[in-house]
Amino acid sequence: MKALLLAGGTGSRLRPFTHTGAKQLMPIANRPVLSYALDALAAAGIAETGIVVGSHEREIRRVVGDGSAFGLRVTYLRQHRPLGLAHAVRIARDFLGDDDFLLYLGDNYLPEGVTGFLRRARTERAAARLLLTRVADPTAFGVAEVEGGDEGRVLRLEEKPEHPRSDLALVGVYAFTAAVHEAVRSISPSARGELEITHAVQWMIDQGLPVRAETTAAPWRDTGSVDDMLEVNRHVLDTVTGGIEGKVDAESTVRGRVLVAEGAVVRGSRITGPAIIGAGTVVTDSMIGPYTAVGEDCRIEDSAIAHSVLLPGARIAGAPRIEDSLIGRGAVVVASPRLSRSHRLVIGDDSRVHLTS
Template sequence: MKALVLAGGTGSRLRPFTHTSAKQLLPIANRPVVHYALQAIADAGIEEVGVVVGHHGDDVRRAVGDGSAFGLSIAYLNQPRPLGLAHAVAVARPFLADDDFLLYLGDNHLEDGVAGFVRRAAAQRDAARLLLTPVPDPTAFGVAEVDDDGVVRRLEEKPERPRSDLALVGVYAFTPAVHEAVRAIRPSGRGELEITHAVQWMIDRGLRVRAETTTRPWRDTGSVEDLLEANRHVLDRMEGRVDGKVDPHSVLVGRVRIADGAVVRGSRIVGPVVVGAGTVINNSSVGPYTAIAEDCRIEDSAIEFSVLLQGACVEGAARIERSLIGREAVVTAAPRPPQAHRLVLGDHSKVQLTS
């Protein structure tokens, strides 16, 4: 079995970050999201991986390399425009050949990986196997209607009136039968070749499509809130370790990981927290579930439940929380309001002053 990882797309819900980088490269606990996908694929025993890239393809290539760091052999496949998941499968057809393959959306994070899913797909070789999870609001997802035997009867893309609460997670196993389906379907109303339409085409022609459901933590990291939640889940499983310099006036509480080259002075850090190499934290408080990347500077500030990208600087911020701060971004304290007002008012004037 091969794997196909999608690392293109526009990432509209993560703008402005995706104007300058692929959404799959945003970090969870200081590692790009796509690294977790590749590690999960390697742990499942798959060795050949095609990575579909778009506008930020060069950035993905630099971050991932040839795959040897994961024990993988990676081929890069260019999708000039984001025309849908099924279109990405069509682009990858020469790479996939007639092999079974795992389709994995590169901005997804599954805490338990995909090893069991891949093993079951290989043992019970249906035309397609889908991974599902129950969600509170299915209208934002592809939704599956499944019978008592786990056979998929119907798929809908972002339905107004969902027939179930089972959403497509973004992990699929396919046999080569999917290629005929991709060729047969036409673009949807939003101008994309939908993978749900391809799967439904197979169902309508009597091919067996099976589903399995997970209730384990899963995040589509396509929004800031979901990225922060995925970061929280990963940090919860992290072990503490101090390789950098922490002065005697600082306090570390709980699981805190300080990378070699990082410096902490006169600060209090309550884990789980990860601090990247070259970062300096001075006279500050860093609260739980915060990931600070390399070469950042935190000065006279308080921050928690946030993600800071490489080179970010926060100075004089009384309190920051639930925030995503981009590369080389600078946050400083605003000027204080004046302590007194000096007025020169003409006749019949009316002025309102803030307290």
């Protein structure tokens, strides 16, 4: 079985970060989101993976390479415009051939992986198999109506319905046979100008092809927003094993599961885990954590930061309290004369912010 991994979307909900980089390369615990998807594919026994890329192809190629670092063989497939998931399947036709394949959204985070899902797709083969999860607001998702409740034959799919027939949302993981290729050729663009994979699957249902679903109760996020990014970062940091590979001076305190990467320096500071301090970062007279991931080559001085993600090259100085924040590459946050007790920041790459007192 092959995999088709989608990494060509624009990431509009993560702007301004996605003006300058791919959303699939945003860091979770100092690793790109896409890395977790590639790990999951390799763990499930998939060898050949096609990655659908868009305008950020060069950056994704630089991170993923030929896929060998992940135990995969990677082929890049260029989608010149984001015209929908079914369109991505169309352009991958030659790569996929007549093989069964897994369709996986590259900004998804599934801590349980896809090993069990793929095993069932192989042993209980259907034209399409969908992974679902229960959500509080189904109107924001593609929604499935399933015979018998939450496992079994899919009766109907709707894309962001005004009046949902169920609370079962499509997670963004699908297993298909070659039957899907006729489906994606047979549908027309939706009102938003895209070829919707939900329409293709509904076409298969209407043709009498077997479409089945299973439901997961495991945590799932599409990391498409700042809040989702921070939540996934917290989840992954809970699994990180600590270790001091860099330099921590005698005036500093490190408590809990903290990873200080080789080349990082901590001086006169308190680090509370779970937390990661990236390579080349210098932390001075500051308090970091919990649930904070600091990227490579950052500078933090006389500041307190918790429940946040700092991308590489960020600089924070004189910030009395930063929480629940996402700080972009090369961004600068420095204190202004007046003191504020707490700040929540969403700052794009190479930004500069002066905090008021």
